[in-house]
Amino acid sequence: xxxxxxxxxxxxxxxxxxxxxxxxxxxxxxxxxxxxxxxxxxxxxxxxxxxxxxxxxxxxxxxxxxxxxxxxxxxxxxxxxxxxxxxxxxxxxxxxxxxxxxxxxxxxxxxxxxxxxxxxxxxxxxxxxxxxxxxxxxxxxxxxxxxxxxxxxxxxxxxxxxxxxxxxxxxxxxxxxxxxxxxxxxxxxxxxxxxxxxxxxxxxxxxxxxxxxxxxxxxxx
Ligand code: CA
Numbered sequence: 001x002x003x004x005x006x007x008x009x010x011x012x013x014x015x016x017x018x019x020x021x022x023x024x025x026x027x028x029x030x031x032x033x034x035x036x037x038x039x040x041x042x043x044x045x046x047x048x049x050x051x052x053x054x055x056x057x058x059x060x061x062x063x064x065x066x067x068x069x070x071x072x073x074x075x076x077x078x079x080x081x082x083x084x085x086x087x088x089x090x091x092x093x094x095x096x097x098x099x100x101x102x103x104x105x106x107x108x109x110x111x112x113x114x115x116x117x118x119x120x121x122x123x124x125x126x127x128x129x130x131x132x133x134x135x136x137x138x139x140x141x142x143x144x145x146x147x148x149x150x151x152x153x154x155x156x157x158x159x160x161x162x163x164x165x166x167x168x169x170x171x172x173x174x175x176x177x178x179x180x181x182x183x184x185x186x187x188x189x190x191x192x193x194x195x196x197x198x199x200x201x202x203x204x205x206x207x208x209x210x211x212x213x214x215x216x217x218x219x220x221x
Contacts, residue, residue, distance in 0.1 A: 001116060002026040004043065006036030006062065007051040007078065015048070019105055020112075033057030037065055040073060047074045047115055060093045061157070067094035074115040078103075114173065118163060129165040130218025132205065134158065148200050153178060157193045161206060161216040170213035 003020060006032040007013040017027045028043065034056035040048050048066075052059040063075050077098040096115055099108060125137035131144040139155050141148045150158065156178040161169055171190045175183070178190075192198050194214060198206055207215045 001046045002044070003028070003112070004036065004039055004045045004048045006027045006033065006040075006048065006054060006059065007031065008054050009051070015171055016105075016108070020109070023109060025112075033059065033062050037062045040066055041069060041071060047076065047112060049076045049078055049112075051078045052080060062146045063095050064093040074118075076111060076115060095151055100129070107171050110173075111176075113190050114177075127159075127165075129162050132162065132201070134162045138194050143201060143205075150197075150200065154193055154196055154200070157190065158201075161214060165216045165218070168213045168215050173213070 001024075003025050005013050005016055005027060006019075007016070007029070009029060013029045013031060017029050020027045028039065028045075030039055031054075033054035036048070036050065036054070037057060039045075040062070050059040050062055054062070057065075060079060063077065066075070067071065067171075074097075075095045077095040078101060079098050080101050084164060092164055097111055099111060127134040127136060133142050135141070136159060141150055141155065141158060157174055160174050160177050173186050174190045175187050178193075194208075205216065205218055207217055209215055
């Protein structure tokens with residue numbers, strides 16, 4: 001897996017590169033936005049980490065330019081707290097995720113892995129788990145041919161579980177993907193949604209893995 005870091009804080013960029021290399025990634029670094037855009041267009045990266053305030057060209061413009069060129073490399077924006085740009089803007093320009101500085105290295109690696117994992121499945125609008133079909137573009141769910149009505153948040157929680165069916169998905173990961181970073185409430189909100197999903201989907205669809213999270217396990221009927 002090859003990563004590109006576009007970050008002008010040299011010390012941060014170098015320490016990220018060192019850490020990610022130790023994790024087994026191949027890492028390229030540039031400190032300039034324009035060069036970042038050039039490298040991202042030319043190189044075949046699995047993921048690009050993009051700072052917002054950069055010399056040459058700001059991160060949002062780099063991101064927008066890549067998307068305009070039909071380049072769909074996963075982009076993780078590294079935003080500054082109280083920066084002049086907000087996270088919504090980052091997502092609007094086509095970023096896949098964002099992380100507010102200062103961030104924990106562990107969280108960064110988890111986000112990178114989540115983005116890389118999500119990629120192959122993300123290409124397909126239909127996710128099938130046993131007799132459950134999740135249509136991600138129409139945001140519709142059916143089990144054994146019967147459409148199940150879900151609220152927006154219920155759908156989003158289910159989508160996280162279905163895309164990673166068979167794997168344990170932690171409450172924190174669901175929270176992170178479904179609720180925005182401004183959400184300050186209790187992580188137990190996830191339980192409320194999982195209970196609702198269990199009622200609607202029927203028993204046996206979502207397992208609780210004690211102390212770890214949830215796992216979707218469905219076998220074809
Ligand atoms: Ca910067």
